Amino acid sequence: MLNDPFGRKIDYLRLSVTDRCDFRCFYCLPKSHRGFETPDDWLTPAETERLVAQFAALGVRHVRLTGGEPLVRKELTEIASRIATVPGIEELSLSTNASRLDRFAEPLSQAGVTRLNISLDSLDEGKFKQITGSRLQPVLAGIEAASATGLSPIKINMVVMRGLNDDEVEKMVEYCLAHNLTLRFIETMPVGEGGQAATERYIPLTEIEARLRRRYKLQTAAMQGSGPARYFQVDDTGLVIGFITPQSQHFCETCNRVRVSVSGDLHLCLGQEDKLALRPLLRQGASDEVLQQAIRAAIARKPERHHFNETPTAIIRPMSALGG
Numbered sequence: 001m002l003n004d005p006f007g008r009k010i011d012y013l014r015l016s017v018t019d020r021c022d023f024r025c026f027y028c029l030p031k032s033h034r035g036f037e038t039p040d041d042w043l044t045p046a047e048t049e050r051l052v053a054q055f056a057a058l059g060v061r062h063v064r065l066t067g068g069e070p071l072v073r074k075e076l077t078e079i080a081s082r083i084a085t086v087p088g089i090e091e092l093s094l095s096t097n098a099s100r101l102d103r104f105a106e107p108l109s110q111a112g113v114t115r116l117n118i119s120l121d122s123l124d125e126g127k128f129k130q131i132t133g134s135r136l137q138p139v140l141a142g143i144e145a146a147s148a149t150g151l152s153p154i155k156i157n158m159v160v161m162r163g164l165n166d167d168e169v170e171k172m173v174e175y176c177l178a179h180n181l182t183l184r185f186i187e188t189m190p191v192g193e194g195g196q197a198a199t200e201r202y203i204p205l206t207e208i209e210a211r212l213r214r215r216y217k218l219q220t221a222a223m224q225g226s227g228p229a230r231y232f233q234v235d236d237t238g239l240v241i242g243f244i245t246p247q248s249q250h251f252c253e254t255c256n257r258v259r260v261s262v263s264g265d266l267h268l269c270l271g272q273e274d275k276l277a278l279r280p281l282l283r284q285g286a287s288d289e290v291l292q293q294a295i296r297a298a299i300a301r302k303p304e305r306h307h308f309n310e311t312p313t314a315i316i317r318p319m320s321a322l323g324g
Helices: 045-057 076-084 100-111 125-132 137-150 167-180 192-201 205-213 279-283 286-299
Strands: 012-016 064-065 091-096 115-118 154-159 182-186 217-220 228-232 240-244 257-260 266-267 275-277
Touching: 012 045, 045 076, 045 279, 045 286, 064 076, 064 137, 064 240, 076 091, 091 275, 137 154, 154 167, 167 182, 167 205, 182 205, 205 217, 205 240, 275 279, 275 286, 279 286
Parallel strands: 012 064, 012 257, 064 091, 091 115, 115 154, 154 182, 182 240
Antiparallel strands: 217 228, 228 240, 257 266, 266 275
């Protein structure tokens, strides 16, 4: 098993299959960003499968495919089907903006993806355009298509921003209730130029939770998945909402995840820059034993926690590079 210096069991891998996206959410991928990885540097589907197999041999059981936007990667369904058959991998999930999901929901389900996280920051066409630079309707169509395939649970992720979309919180609750979706609210994080620019819109989710408690009865609930949210059931409905609070109430003591970029860099913490380049080892023909030893050595350097509050301008890579 993979255990870090603080006794945390690492069994969750967030795997970026691209750092590109068809949206330009200002807090994630600013329009000014041009420093994308070149396709020659991307891990191939075969390299990705082999790398996941090494993590699985060390105890990783859950893989989440991320981006950028993973649906812009042409080999995505091949990558998903390869990972789904790796011995030891028990769960394969995907994070997406859903803009292309109406075409991909069924193939992804057949490839082995079982759960989805979908970014949806606004139900207002104008605000959605302001945040993402794109259109809302394809996203809503993608959510409907995913629901029709039977993928479950489908989690909607809403980054709450003061003065921009915080007035839509109750509207998003009602939307998710009507469409049998799980809802998670997320605080902004000072990752990259966009995230740091969005700090002026930061709102601690304790405010949102208090506001919702005045309208709904919230009861502590459990939820499938390896994420850090605190979950609550809304009234006596089937709706579950969660709060992800990386700044106001960090959850580093229970962190069970690491991240691999599209170019094969193993990142030990979203809020730190320490990483290990695994692509050179793969392309130099390193044995499984060498790869696993390198991964173990890197996990031994995993930090205790991020330092977003102490050094909010430290992380210069965009959030899109690792998918959050």
